[in-house]
Amino acid sequence: MIDHKSVFIDSSAWISYIVTTDINHNKATNIFFSQQLKSALFISIFIISETITKIRKTLGQKSATMLYRQFLKAERKKRLTILSIDRKIIEEAILLLQKYPTPNTFSLTDATNIILMQKYNIPVLFSFDRDFKRFKARHLSILP
Amino acid sequence: MKRLQVYLPEELLYDLRLYAKSRNIPLAETLRQAGKEFSHKPIIKRTINRMKAKKKMVEKDPILAMAGMLGPGPTDASITVDDIYDD
Numbered sequence: 001m002i003d004h005k006s007v008f009i010d011s012s013a014w015i016s017y018i019v020t021t022d023i024n025h026n027k028a029t030n031i032f033f034s035q036q037l038k039s040a041l042f043i044s045i046f047i048i049s050e051t052i053t054k055i056r057k058t059l060g061q062k063s064a065t066m067l068y069r070q071f072l073k074a075e076r077k078k079r080l081t082i083l084s085i086d087r088k089i090i091e092e093a094i095l096l097l098q099k100y101p102t103p104n105t106f107s108l109t110d111a112t113n114i115i116l117m118q119k120y121n122i123p124v125l126f127s128f129d130r131d132f133k134r135f136k137a138r139h140l141s142i143l144p
Numbered sequence: 145m146k147r148l149q150v151y152l153p154e155e156l157l158y159d160l161r162l163y164a165k166s167r168n169i170p171l172a173e174t175l176r177q178a179g180k181e182f183s184h185k186p187i188i189k190r191t192i193n194r195m196k197a198k199k200k201m202v203e204k205d206p207i208l209a210m211a212g213m214l215g216p217g218p219t220d221a222s223i224t225v226d227d228i229y230d231d
Contacts, residue, residue, distance in 0.1 A: 016222035020212040024222050029211050041207065053228045055214065058221055063214045070213065074206040105226055128222050 005039035007143065008117050010127035011050040011109070014043075018067065019059075024128050027144055031126060036143070043071070044083045044116055046109040083116050105131055114140070 016024035017032055031037060048071055056064035074080035093111035100106050114135055117125060125132060126143040133142065152160075164174040182188060202208040218224075 011225045012222040015225060018210055018212065018214045019217040019221050021216040021219050022222050023219050032211065033208065050225060050228065054221065054225050057228060059214055059217050070206060070210055077206050079205060079207045107226060107229060
């Protein structure tokens, strides 16, 4: 069981926080420096994959590597938990995606976020992705 | 001491040179004195101390250290993450 103040952080939140010119940078920085994010923070292997791929595409490999190393450092210092994704999580994520007929912009990563949050009792999602507002998940609150 | 190159408004530079000459000290010493006096003002000192505390906190916390760590980039990166799935 995980603390009720836990927060799962989506790729969009990370990217806006680390790129100074991003449209949501100030908002993200204020949230990251707030008391709410002093609690347990979670991401998944898929979030690392998505974030690193996006940064690699927009800012290059050097920046992507730097970001990856910082994620590992945060994990080592116990400020961040990187959740693994096994076949069962993917199965459940696929079932969730089936409830939202295509075409839509939900991704498998989005769905795994929801499944992991349910599995580990993480009540808060920090994301600038508007898609999540359409997920009808119980007890899910979205930051900002 | 560290070397620093700065640009000053001409009029200010002129005044500071006059002061340095009147005291028979180098211009650099005048600037050091001015800087010291400025940083000792209560309101400035409070700001400096606040920033020092924040810097210390950021250095200790790897999550806070990530703020702006990659510098400038696209303005819409956070709202176009899903583009990585496009061709």
